[in-house]
Structure formats: C-alpha cells, structure tokens
Amino acid sequence: MNCTRRNFLIGGSTTLFLSGYFPKISFASMKKKNLIIISLRGGMDGLTAVPVIGDKRLKKLRKKLILEDVLKLNSDFGLHPKLEIFYKLWEKNQAAFVHATNIPYTGRSHFDGQNLMETGAHIPYKEKTGWLGRGLLASNIIGQGLAISLPMPLLLRGVPQNNNFFPSPDFVETKLIDQIYSEFKGEHNELIKSTLDTIRQRPLSMQIATDSDDRKKLALEAAKQLKDQSGPRVAVFDLDGFDTHTAQGGVDGAHADELEEVNEIVTILNENLGKAFDNTLILTLTEFGRTIKQNGGYGTEHGYGSAILMAGGLLKKSQVYTDWPGLKKKELFEGRDLNSTIDSRAVYNSAMAVCFNQDPEYLRKEVFWGDELTDLSQELFKI
Amino acid sequence: MSLKFYRRVAFGLSPNDKQDKDPLSWALSQLNSIPDLLWPGTIPTEKELRKKYGEWVYGDREVLRKKFKNDKHAYKKAKDELRIKTGERYFELNEHAIRHYQTRHSTQPVFERFWLFWGNHFAISEKDFLAEFSTGPYQREIIRPNMVKTFEEMVLSVTTSWCMIHHLDNSESFGPNSKKGMEWRETINENHARELLELHTVSPNAGYTQEDVIQLAYIMTGWSHKWSRKNLETGDVWFDQEMHQKGDKIVLGVKYKNDAKRELAKVIHDLVTHPICIKFISTKLCRHFITDEPTQEMISPVIEAWNRSNGSLTEIHKAVITQAYKYNETTHKFHPPEIWLMQLSRMFDLSIPLSAEKMNYAFKSKPTSKQRQLSWILREIGNSPYRAKQPNGWSDFEIDWVSPELLLRRFWFASIELPILVKSENNSHDFILACLKNNFEDYENMASLIHQFRFGTSDKDLGRKYGVICNLPGVLKV
Numbered sequence: 001m002n003c004t005r006r007n008f009l010i011g012g013s014t015t016l017f018l019s020g021y022f023p024k025i026s027f028a029s030m031k032k033k034n035l036i037i038i039s040l041r042g043g044m045d046g047l048t049a050v051p052v053i054g055d056k057r058l059k060k061l062r063k064k065l066i067l068e069d070v071l072k073l074n075s076d077f078g079l080h081p082k083l084e085i086f087y088k089l090w091e092k093n094q095a096a097f098v099h100a101t102n103i104p105y106t107g108r109s110h111f112d113g114q115n116l117m118e119t120g121a122h123i124p125y126k127e128k129t130g131w132l133g134r135g136l137l138a139s140n141i142i143g144q145g146l147a148i149s150l151p152m153p154l155l156l157r158g159v160p161q162n163n164n165f166f167p168s169p170d171f172v173e174t175k176l177i178d179q180i181y182s183e184f185k186g187e188h189n190e191l192i193k194s195t196l197d198t199i200r201q202r203p204l205s206m207q208i209a210t211d212s213d214d215r216k217k218l219a220l221e222a223a224k225q226l227k228d229q230s231g232p233r234v235a236v237f238d239l240d241g242f243d244t245h246t247a248q249g250g251v252d253g254a255h256a257d258e259l260e261e262v263n264e265i266v267t268i269l270n271e272n273l274g275k276a277f278d279n280t281l282i283l284t285l286t287e288f289g290r291t292i293k294q295n296g297g298y299g300t301e302h303g304y305g306s307a308i309l310m311a312g313g314l315l316k317k318s319q320v321y322t323d324w325p326g327l328k329k330k331e332l333f334e335g336r337d338l339n340s341t342i343d344s345r346a347v348y349n350s351a352m353a354v355c356f357n358q359d360p361e362y363l364r365k366e367v368f369w370g371d372e373l374t375d376l377s378q379e380l381f382k383i
Numbered sequence: 384m385s386l387k388f389y390r391r392v393a394f395g396l397s398p399n400d401k402q403d404k405d406p407l408s409w410a411l412s413q414l415n416s417i418p419d420l421l422w423p424g425t426i427p428t429e430k431e432l433r434k435k436y437g438e439w440v441y442g443d444r445e446v447l448r449k450k451f452k453n454d455k456h457a458y459k460k461a462k463d464e465l466r467i468k469t470g471e472r473y474f475e476l477n478e479h480a481i482r483h484y485q486t487r488h489s490t491q492p493v494f495e496r497f498w499l500f501w502g503n504h505f506a507i508s509e510k511d512f513l514a515e516f517s518t519g520p521y522q523r524e525i526i527r528p529n530m531v532k533t534f535e536e537m538v539l540s541v542t543t544s545w546c547m548i549h550h551l552d553n554s555e556s557f558g559p560n561s562k563k564g565m566e567w568r569e570t571i572n573e574n575h576a577r578e579l580l581e582l583h584t585v586s587p588n589a590g591y592t593q594e595d596v597i598q599l600a601y602i603m604t605g606w607s608h609k610w611s612r613k614n615l616e617t618g619d620v621w622f623d624q625e626m627h628q629k630g631d632k633i634v635l636g637v638k639y640k641n642d643a644k645r646e647l648a649k650v651i652h653d654l655v656t657h658p659i660c661i662k663f664i665s666t667k668l669c670r671h672f673i674t675d676e677p678t679q680e681m682i683s684p685v686i687e688a689w690n691r692s693n694g695s696l697t698e699i700h701k702a703v704i705t706q707a708y709k710y711n712e713t714t715h716k717f718h719p720p721e722i723w724l725m726q727l728s729r730m731f732d733l734s735i736p737l738s739a740e741k742m743n744y745a746f747k748s749k750p751t752s753k754q755r756q757l758s759w760i761l762r763e764i765g766n767s768p769y770r771a772k773q774p775n776g777w778s779d780f781e782i783d784w785v786s787p788e789l790l791l792r793r794f795w796f797a798s799i800e801l802p803i804l805v806k807s808e809n810n811s812h813d814f815i816l817a818c819l820k821n822n823f824e825d826y827e828n829m830a831s832l833i834h835q836f837r838f839g840t841s842d843k844d845l846g847r848k849y850g851v852i853c854n855l856p857g858v859l860k861v
Contacts, residue, residue, distance in 0.1 A: 245572055301573050
C-alpha cells in the first residue's frame with residue numbers, strides 16, 4: 001500500500017481512509033487487470049507502423065516513404081523496425097495488431113477526430129466525458145484512473161477522482177492544500193474542489209521532483225503504480241507529433257521518431273511491470289490514419305483507416321486481426337485513404353469488458369449508447 | 384461593480400494602479416490605439432529573427448551535418464556553438480520577457496488581453512524552430528498591428544505571414560495542374576486550407592466538405608516562401624504563379640474565377656463575412672472574457688457590433704468588454720496558468736521578467752538560469768505560450784486546466800518560486816495586505832487566512848502566505 005498525503009498526515013491510521021475509497025473487490029482472490037491506453041495524436045499512419053508487404057501500388061504511391069528492413073510478422077504484414085518491442089512480444093504471443101480500423105469518423109479534422117476518439121461519440125464536442133471514464137464508472141471502478149500528462153485527458157473524464165501526474169520541480173506542503181481546501185464552496189467551484197480531494201488522497205510517491213521532460217521516468221513511475229495491487233488499474237499516456245505532413249520518412253523520418261516513443265514506453269512498461277504484464281493490456285488510440293499517397297512535402301495527408309497496436313499478457317495470441325479492404329483505388333475510402341472495416345470502438349469495448357470483468361453487452365449500452373459494436377473479446381483477448 | 388472586473392478584462396491592479404470611478408469607460412478607452420511595446424531591452428524584428436533562423440538551419444543542415452558526418456561528438460559540439468551564435472536557445476526567452484513586461488506595465492492592459500486572445504486564436508503550435516525564432520515576432524508584427532483594423536485584414540495578414548505559412552506547410556502545396564506541379568508531379572498539401580476554415584474562420588459548423596478543403600487549398604497554392612540555397616525555407620513569402628492551380632474554384636458554393644494571387648483575398652472576404660464565422664468567433668471571445676458556456680444573450684450584442692461595423696476589431700472588442708462588464712457579477716471565469724501568472728505579477732509587483740540589462744545576451748555562452756527563469760516557470764505551470772501542442776492553441780475551458788498535477792503546479796509556483804520573485808522592499812506583511820485590499824472585496828477574509836504567518840519574512844514564510852492567497856477560489860477565478 002502506498003502512503004497517501006492524507007494518511008501520511010494523520011500518521012499511520014490508514015484503515016480509516018482506506019475503507020471509503022477502495023472498490024469492492026477482494027485483492028486476494030482476484031488479480032488486478034490493467035488497461036493502458038497510449039493516445040497517438042496527429043493521425044498515426046497504420047501503413048507505416050504495420051505495413052502491407054509487397055503491395056506494388058503502395059510502393060508506387062509512396063516512393064519517398066519506402067520502408068526498408070521491415071520486421072516480418074506474417075506473409076501479408078510487416079512491422080516498422082522502430083517497434084522492436086512489439087516484435088519481441090509478438091514472438092511470445094504478447095503483441096497483436098488490429099488493422100484497417102478507425103473510429104467512425106471521416107471528417108479528417110484533428111480536433112473533431114481527437115474529440116471523438118476520446119468521447120467515442122458521433123458528433124464532435126457533444127459529449128463531455130470519455131469512453132474510458134464512462135466504462136470505469138459503469139464498472140464501479142472509482143479513483144483508479146491515472147493520466148500520465150499535465151492536463152486530464154478527455155478520455156478519462158466521466159468518473160471522479162482520477163489522478164494524473166508528471167514530475168514537478170519541487171514538493172508542496174500538504175498543510176497548504178488543507179488550508180485552502182475549505183475555501184472552495186459553491187457549485188462553480190465543484191470541479192476544483194473534487195480535484196483537490198484527489199490530490200489529498202494521492203500517494204506521496206507520486207510527487208517526484210525531477211525533470212519533467214524525462215519520459216522514461218514517467219513510464220517507470222506508471223509501471224510502479226500499476227504493478228501495485230491496490231494502485232490504479234487504468235493508465236493513459238499522451239503522445240503527439242504524428243501529423244507528418246512533411247518529411248514523414250521511412251525507417252528514420254518524423255513518423256519513425258514518434259513510433260520510437262511508443263516503443264520506449266511499452267519497453268519500460270514491459271520491463272517494469274514484471275509479472276503484472278501478464279495481466280495487462282496496452283492499446284493505442286488515434287484520430288485517423290493517413291492518405292495512401294504521399295503529398296507535395298513527402299508527407300501524407302489526413303486519412304481514415306489506421307491500425308491499433310496492442311501488447312500485454314491479456315492478448316489471446318499474436319495476430320494481425322483485420323478484414324483487409326485492399327488498396328486499389330476503388331477499395332480506398334473516397335479513393336484516397338485506407339478504409340476502416342472494423343469500428344475501433346468495438347476493440348475498446350471488448351478490452352474494457354476483459355479488463356474490468358464486465359459483460360461487453362452491458363458496457364456497449366452504458367458506454368457507447370448501444371451502438372452496433374461486435375464483441376471481439378473471444379478473438380482478441382484471453383477471457 | 385466589484386474589483387474582479389480588473390482581473391476579468393485585464394491583470395488586476397498593481398500597487399501603482401488606481402481604481403477608476405468608471406471602470407467600463409476605463410476599459411473601453413484602452414481599445415482605440417495600439418500601445419507601444421515597453422520592453423527596454425532588445426526587440427528584434429521578424430525579418431532579423433528569420434535571418435537567424437536561416438543561419439541556424441543552414442549552418443546545421445547544410446554545413447555541420449556534412450562536415451561532421453562521421454564524428455558525432457564533434458558535430459554535437461559544433462552544433463552547440465552554432466546554437467549560441469544564432470541565439471537559438473535565447474530568443475524565445477527574450478520574447479517571453481517582452482510579452483510579460485508588456486502585460487505587467489502596459490497602461491492599456493485590456494488591449495493586451497485581446498493581444499493574448501488573438502495570438503492564441505491564430506495560434507502557432509510547436510513546430511520546427513518557430514517558437515525559438517518566429518512565433519514571438521509574429522505576435523508583435525502580424526497580430527498586434529491588425530488589432531485596430533478589421534477581422535478581414537487580420538485574417539489576410541495572418542494567412543500570408545511567413546510564420547503561419549511555414550507552420551501549416553503551405554509552401555509544400557502545389558497545384559497539380561500548375562507548371563511546377565506538373566513538372567515535379569507534386570500535389571496540394573491541405574493543412575493550411577483546412578485550418579483556415581476550421582480554426583481561423585468559419586469552423587466546422589459551416590458544414591464544408593472535403594471538396595471545399597481541396598478547392599480552398601487550390602486557391603492558396605503559390606503562397607509560399609521564396610526558396611534559395613542560402614535561405615532554405617526562410618525566404619520572404621511571395622506568390623509563386625508557377626505553383627498555382629489553374630482554373631476556377633468553388634468553395635462553400637461560391638465560384639472563384641481563375642485570378643491568380645487575387646483569389647485568396649476574395650475567398651477570405653467571403654469566409655470572414657459568413658454568419659457562422661461571425662458567430663463562432665464572437666462566441667470564442669465571450670468564452671474568453673465572460674464564461675465557458677456563454678449564452679446567446681451574451682453573444683448577440685457582439686455579433687451585432689460585428690455586423691454594424693463590418694468587422695472592425697475595435698468595435699468588436701468594445702462590445703465584448705461591455706458584455707463582460709454587464710455579466711461581471713453573475714458569471715465566473717477560470718484563468719489559464721499564464722494569465723494567472725501575469726495577474727500575480729502585476730498585483731504583487733513581482734520581479735518578472737528579469738531586467739532588460741540582465742536579459743542582455745552576448746552570444747558567447749548558453750543563456751543563464753536567471754535568463755531562463757520566466758520561460759521555465761511558464762513551462763512548469765503547463766502554459767508555455769508559444770508551444771501549444773496543436774494549431775488550435777490553448778484551451779479556454781476550465782475543465783482542460785483543472786487536473787491534480789496542474790493545480791499542484793500552481794501551489795508549487797506560489798509557495799516555492801514566487802517568494803524568490805518578491806522584491807526586497809515588498810517583504811512586509813502590510814504590503815501583501817495593501818495588494819489584497821487593492822484587488823479583492825473580501826480581502827479581510829483572505830488576510831485572516833494568512834494572519835498566522837504575519838511576522839514571517841523569510842522565503843518560507845512568504846511561500847506560506849502566497850501559496851494560500853494565490854490559490855484561493857477568487858484568485859484562480861473571477
């Protein structure tokens with residue numbers, strides 16, 4: 001059990017505090033399952049991360065973006081060489097990919113798209129909560145979400161008492177927060193007040209005074225928290241920079257740099273979760289894929305279908321799960337983008353069902369308004 | 384009228400600022416002219432800094448990488464020297480100083496609040512070396528002079544500015560049927576066209592299609608930086624006819640006849656006079672100054688002012704301020720970290736930014752930690768102004784700024800960093816009380832919360848006092 005601000009202050013009498021804030025599961029009888037989401041903002045190019053092998057048309061359309069040294073997954077698909085941890089895990093049945101998938105959004109705007117990838121809705125800015133937040137709430141998992149970023153991502157909103165952290169330059173006296181806490185009154189201060197509640201209950205270990213640019217430390221701390229049986233069950237990482245309109249490159253370009261960051265996070269999580277990695281599922285999230293054809297700046301434009309990168313011991317097996325739509329002009333979405341044949345939300349709904357021990361049908365109704373989403377738990381995950 | 388109006392539309396009152404008998408007139412009178420930039424230190428021009436940008440990328444890309452292609456360490460060393468020589472690690476710090484000095488000392492603080500607003504509406508996000516060399520001067524030379532003109536003039540200036548064109552890749556956009564497009568088999572880059580519609584003018588509410596984006600991108604082809612071997616991408620913006628898509632274009636149902644460089648001004652005219660554009664931006668302005676979810680009733684007078692004045696920004700600003708005044712007592716608005724910092728700086732007479740003499744940079748060694756201080760604070764409180772992650776800039780919604788970590792950063796700043804910034808002559812408890820009285824009706828309650836620390840003057844004691852008062856509900860919000 002981590003020491004929290006609150007019980008640190010009252011000095012040892014932790015039970016008092018514990019009784020109110022922990023979910024109704026017995027830690028001894030059930031292993032905690034972790035769900036980790038890595039948001040890839042800007043539009044991750046599924047065809048760069050998980051390229052199709054030997055497609056002549058793609059080679060012709062992407063002359064300056066050709067990938068060499070692709071890691072071969074199977075006869076149809078390869079893996080970007082910077083995603084080497086996924087390749088290692090693939091060999092242990094702990095990595096898999098869903099391809100030609102996206103949220104049902106075709107508008108090609110980053111901001112609308114990111115809003116929808118987080119809310120899971122159909123109309124931008126209409127929903128104020130994220131699908132993950134709603135999933136946690138519907139599963140009665142309160143106060144167990146952790147965001148590895150300064151702001152609280154929309155994805156996690158909808159369930160109270162989520163935490164976020166990012167190493168800060170110095171520590172803050174607990175007394176200070178306690179002193180001003182009672183000053184926050186009235187409806188218009190509710191949000192700040194409940195956030196102060198979360199701060200007061202968080203483990204002291206979460207205040208790391210270090211250089212906040214150090215992504216490794218962040219992933220390391222997240223792994224430490226997730227490994228703890230009583231720690232958070234859900235973590236959200238936020239990466240950006242996938243919007244490679246220019247100099248997208250192949251093995252070494254701008255897109256490769258971003259994939260390298262994903263690789264680094266997953267590597268650290270894998271190394272530091274230890275046995276808990278077996279009870280973990282890591283999934284990526286993006287707002288859209290990119291055009292098949294390179295543009296004027298040797299980059300790509302906003303597209304539609306992309307891929308989901310997955311890792312963790314809760315995966316059923318290593319596979320590229322897809323209903324491949326093809327890359328011929330008439331097979332493309334609007335003649336320019338990889339199509340999406342799998343609603344990404346079906347993957348996320350099934351993942352939540354597995355990690356939160358819920359009926360996917362129940363979550364589909366509670367979280368996604370009963371939208372038609374195929375249950376993929378059997379195909380993708382260990383149940 | 385409560386004192387919070389001075390923070391709602393400006394930065395609060397410094398010990399030297401006086402309350403005005405007629406706060407609304409006080410605020411409105413600040414919007415007619417562009418106040419001078421007050422920073423006594425160096426204020427480089429956009430062109431000068433673009434030249435430095437060019438020297439940096441040319442030196443690195445064309446010279447050093449080739450020269451040291453087999454020696455990583457020598458390359459790193461030479462690159463660091465080039466950084467110092469071109470001020471690559473310095474100019475952004477200087478820009479933050481110019482900006483914060485302005486909000487701290489301006490006699491037209493209300494104007495400065497609009498300056499921040501427009502700079503963020505037409506945001507330049509973190510890309511290449513823009514934050515280092517270009518975003519600051521863009522704020523000063525493109526945004527600022529247009530603030531007493533029309534919205535249309537502002538959009539046209541922004542759209543053809545080097546900084547925005549580089550930011551949104553328009554130099555990489557070729558008309559597929561243009562001379563260069565055909566020769567080099569190049570095509571459009573939609574990025575700039577899409578954001579011109581989505582973020583800068585009509586917003587997705589206008590219901591444009593992918594085809595509209597493509598057609599607008601065609602109109603915009605040719606607006607690019609003039610490339611040369613020496614300048615690389617840092618040449619002046621011009622209209623390159625050989626990149627321009629030939630033929631008529633149709634955007635949002637309006638036909639634009641093949642008219643080369645004149646097409647852009649025509650389409651911008653139609654976009655900025657679109658009712659949905661006017662509503663979108665009026666709403667955004669009200670959101671910034673009044674409340675996160677402004678009502679139709681709040682927004683309507685701003686739209687009316689817009690229509691009446693054909694988009695005169697001065698008239699639009701006045702309507703916004705009038706509404707902010709009207710709803711001052713009945714609404715709440717949470718301030719993002721940078722505005723909060725600016726207000727603390729003004730209300731408590733903090734010593735930020737560093738003095739102009741001390742900011743002076745000799746191009747001989749790395750900037751000192753003192754010179755980096757303000758920029759470091761901005762980054763740590765989560766709001767480094769010229770490094771928004773995406774072209775939609777920084778959010779104006781409370782929910783995006785309230786997370787455990789972001790709030791903790793404010794506690795950290797107020798209780799640990801701020802005491803270092805208190806001037807020695809302002810150490811006394813009475814000084815704090817006077818500042819509170821100057822800015823808050825409920826100053827007595829605020830004072831009672833720090834009464835127990837009244838005898839302390841060490842940094843730690845000051846931290847306990849400022850840590851509390853700077854994070855009270857009425858300070859985080861108006």
